[in-house]
Amino acid sequence: MLLTLALPCRCVFQLFYSFFKSLVGKDVVVELKNDLRLGYLNIKLTDISVTDPEKYPHMLSVKNCFIRGSVVRYVQLPADEVDTQLLQDAARKEAMQQKQ
């Protein structure tokens, strides 16, 4: 599962981090665990690789990481992994339930 995270940062340098999760063989190893806490999703990534190793040398020896939900701006997923129809129906049902 390809995952790109853009992280907002309040620092002057305007850091931008992208991480890709490598696909292991045929099975999509979804080592992505979302933890719902106080309404924020913390994300755990395994087997990361950085798209811009020149700019971010610190990530060279890091294989797994934990990302605090509050810093995630968006998560980019490959289109074929997501069943939009199912998602839409589920979201609609959720909205209906909320209304009642």
Added chain:
Amino acid sequence: MNYVPGTASLIDDIDKKHLVLLRDGRTLIGYLRSIDQFANLVFHQTVERIHVGKKFGDIPRGIFIVRGENVVLLGEIDVDKPCDTLLQQVSIEEILEEQRLQQQAKQETEKVKMQVLKDRGLSIPKADNLDEY
């Protein structure tokens, strides 16, 4: 954060060497000793690592308590993976000097950019205040 199956927990990361990236751009490396539900962290034998280009310098900091809201990401350092091949470690004074020069250069380009934008009647607010919540 824990005791619920399928959730991201930091419990397994305790007592392991970690790298934490803070919102102000700092990098801290140390042994993670304690956590809580807000991702507040306690680090032992902490070292602040400053990177400038291909060089880096370590400043020993001792014990650090990091407030969760300042954490961007936390990564476990793989001791087996070779990491120092491209990077050259230098003394603290040298890296601080390099950092100062880098900041200076950035500020200059920022100033020029602001001036150009001002001339065209545009002004882009600094991202510092944008993410207040």
